[in-house]
Amino acid sequence: MTLRRGLLILALLTPGLGVILLMIGSVFYVAVMQSVGFYNLTGEDSFSLEHWRKVLDSKQFGRALSYSAYIAVVASIGSVAIAYPIAIWLRRPFRGSLVISALLKAPLFVPGLVASFLFLNVIAYHGIVNQLLMWIGITNAPIRLQNDRGAWGVVFLQLWKNMPFALLLLTGAVQSISDEVLDAARDLGAGGFDRFRKVIAPLTVQAMQASLIIIFIGAAGDFAFQVTAGPTNVQSMAQYMVFLKDSFGRWNQAAAVGLSLMVLALFGSLMLAFTARILSKSGKW
């Protein structure tokens, strides 16, 4: 490629890619600089790793990091694990399959905060779950289900919200596998699970990776589900970041938490994608 041609391509890409890079680049630049003592709201700007030290020494940070990583891993793997059998089931159209598919994807259109609120209404003291438990006779009085310490509520919401997205990606990928290829595997002795791990998974690994990465990043940075339905004894990274900024005005430490969240999202999603690739290639799972 000549220099002239290279410059031409760069110029043509600039309106689209340039804006994106500028936006991301400027945000990232400010966050990095802020975390090392610049762009202060008040006081002098000076280089310092003190903000990073305070954040990394904080137990709250460690708990938030492991909690967010846990939620992100469970949400991404869980969503993909639930979506795969449904995608295979919906692979060939049957009477009602279109309606089922549309219903399963409906959560994509419900904003996260609204979903959390509706979920709370269902499991609250006055919600239908408690009413049902009392009506059946399992409990005598309403029990506390919301903001559970095990974060089951958040996990449920994450799966409810993200599974349709994984389904959307995986359905297309699974549908692209020809019937004859699956029949050939069956004909050569592969049962249902073997057909999945030796044929379907390797041939849909890119959709699987895309699902894992996007869901992981979204779930790691969750704020709405956590604030509404999450446990009160631990904060997610996003919640902790906002907490530092809002409660104490510690913008620099909040920036350090934000950058840590970005690293978690990048590292975690890449690890998941890499693991998915290795497993699907080896066929040993």
Next chain:
Amino acid sequence: MTALRSTDVSKVFEDGFTALSDINLSVEPGEFVTLLGPSGCGKTTLLKIFAGFYAPTTGRIELNGNDVTNAPPEKRDTAMCFQSYALFPHLSVAENIEFGPKQNRIDRTSRTGRVNELLRQVDLEQHRDKLPNKLSGGQQQRVALARALAIRPSVVLFDEPLSNLDAKLREQVRREIRGLQREFGFTAIYVTHDQAEALAMSDRVVVMRGGRVDQIGAPEEVYERPETAFVADFIGSANLLPFRRVDDHSVETALGRLTVADQPDSSARFLCWRPEDAEFGVTQGENLITANLSERAYQGSYTELHIPLPDAPDQRLHLPGVAAGIGDRITFRLSPERIRFVRGELE
């Protein structure tokens, strides 16, 4: 023991379409049997019932004496070669071939031995590490065949395996398939709509129409002695004429009165003769016919000539060489021994 037997097999799909009715077929070990028929005649449905992909609505399937009517494909001693090859696109040639033995838990040493031997037999040793999309159609078909043979099935099912290949390659792969079948001695059930392919490859041909078997026989038998108008017309080209019986040795047709060797039975509806049965240069004897030519089509080794008839289809003749033109008046003879009688209706 019969390698494969179907007894009163029928298939009605959920939408009510009857794909097969009362199919009875026995295939001997090592036999090469072809299911031949036009699109929609049920031949692939029958093959998929043999493979286990479809369950028959009624009837029974036996493999080597065992009832496998309700057994899934993975539990049957069959292997299928698909029309689209159906190779695993993410696996190399060698891995594709190894898939079946690995699935059947054959030990690594035996597996490797089988793969190497099959690669040599299908002449793909130098392509063993390539992905299927790097191979030509003929090579992919050979991989599919090697993959099927790797599990050492007693019956190999071929679903129009050559239909995606060009004419020259088709003939080459056809010979390879037949050669491997003789070498390995497996039983083959081969589906095709190409009558030339069926005649060239098969020990027996099963001619199907509308979900039923019209005739079963050796290639020479179904060609030389078709039992129905459909078989006569579908296999090769045939001239079919309505007739009226005059006496035990002659019939009245649109070509005139013809002397016949066979006697038509009560179910016979048409008189049948092949275009190549016309004898030219004969001026004496019975069944001498003189007619004007209405059409002429040069076919290389022969010229196809058409004779128009009132109230009957054009009759076709195959004349060696090119010495006739439209409007020419020609004389030919039909030997009484070459005239057959067939039952059934014209399509």
